[in-house]
Amino acid sequence: MTSDLDDIRELAEDFATELRRKNRSQRTINGYLKHIEYFRAYLAANELPTTGPAITREHIGQYIESLLTRTNLRTGEPLSPEYARGQYRSLQQFFKYLETEEIIEVNPFDRMTQPDAPERQVPVPPLDALKRLLAECAGTNFEDRRDTAIIRLFLDTGCRRGEIAPLSVDALDFAENTATVLGKGRRPRTVPFGDKTRTALRRYLRVRAQHPKAVNDEPALWLGKFGPMTDHGIGQMVERRCQAAGIEHIHPHQFRHFFAHNWLDNGGQEQDLMMLAGWRSRQMLAKYGKSVAVDRAKAAHRRARLGDQI
Template sequence: MDEGDLSRLDDFEAHLRDERRLSPNTLGSYRRDLRSVVTFCDAAGIARWSHLQPQQVREYAARIHRQGLSGRSIQRQLSALRSFCRFLIKQGVLNRNPAQDIRAPKTPRRLPHGLDVDRIQRLLDTNVDGWLAQRDLAMMELMYSSGLRLAELVDLDTRHIDLEQAEVRVLGKGRKERIVPVGRKARDALLEWFKVRASRCADGESALFINRTGTRLSRRSVQQRFRLWAQKRGLDSRLHPHALRHSFATHVLESSGDLRAVQELLGHANLSTTQVYTHLDFQRLSQVYDQAHPRARKSGKSS
């Protein structure tokens, strides 16, 4: 790829950062996906973006599919390429989008992994010993109480929490802000955490959750601590923090049936994203039906 065309990637990243104000994590994903396309173009002898044809984009999608990428990952890469090409059209570099009509192969949609109420109680109903355990409990209670993403949790500052009003202000995907209630258990855990945070915090640190050095906790550290908690409580040691967000959504939907409210609480831009939880709910209802309905129960006797 020519240097001039490579520099278009830097221009696009600046556009995403400064004008669309995307998060560093999202910028990193765009960068990796588009660099993968550049590697393909270099191998195929495509020196300029204007030389890229729809058939070659289709070949690229097929190649990364053969390499084992899921349909969802391929769709994400194609989406990044489409966005980049739209940017190049506005810049007058392209006159059409070669990735516009290329679609990734479909893969079965995986249902989110969550915990039932009994397992949530096993995880959270415990006496804490030490400031790290108090911090961890406050994080887990807040994630389950308010349905936060992992990135949203670690990005929280103390000013984002209002314990008097029992609410948290969250900056979600696309830098969209939402205000979510904080439940009683989470509020109590946060009150206890605030009592010990001040003595452990580095000077000037605004992060709500801090590490041993008194600075902002990383996502990787949260993942490790959650796995440790799950292992100690006799749960799945591979427990991911997002399981608490999924559990929150599932339990609220089961109790309320209000899909729109769950969408707002989760910060989903589209209702279709939230609708995956209706599949979880239907799955549970199907199990109840199979066990309870006289015509659904399997007979142990052969006819």
């Protein structure tokens, strides 16, 4: 027998409480809750049960299949397999929690496998495009100084957008030329930056000091017209700057791929890259900058000149 307490919308709030206890970031929690709500909406629309104990493997399979055949309402293009895989993983963790709490007797994800998705290579932005992007922000007004500092910090540290966006002024250390960011799993790490980034940040801080929010002791580093910028706002800024520069759109995460590729291409050690990027798995080394791995291999071969030594 089930009750309203077993409705997955109610159970999702309990799941969120557990995630907060585990010190998961609010962004991560919101992602789980969004996917669970999408699933519940699908169940309700198809007159399927929405209570945890009544949901079966077949219900989940039907939902994943619907995602793989659905189109984006804005573009008309099919949703990517990665989108379905992301929702699969979120629901899998949710039902694992329900099983642990003994809310369900049988986990419908047992012996299920996530949908296949071809690995997509993220293109590394060409150097010329990045130079044009920075040139587009070369003015001296508040937004130019801010946007230059944001883009240079991305390129110089390889940080994620979710790490750059919530930075506070106090996170910057100009004695060491470092920034302290909060990475995945809410793990802090310190990332260094170079002289050009330092100059861009110092120039921004000088104009930031005149911002109305800064006068009111706002701790957030990045300020917009109405207050602190969000990670979404930073993404919009990059898109707007790319359009103005007349270059192909660059997603902020591509800066991270550029950083990883550049590091390896210049002979940087893989272990150091893992520490700087906040990775625990060496699998990430293969993923980032993979689209230009062949170019790095060719350049290494030319440097080695193996055939010429015989």
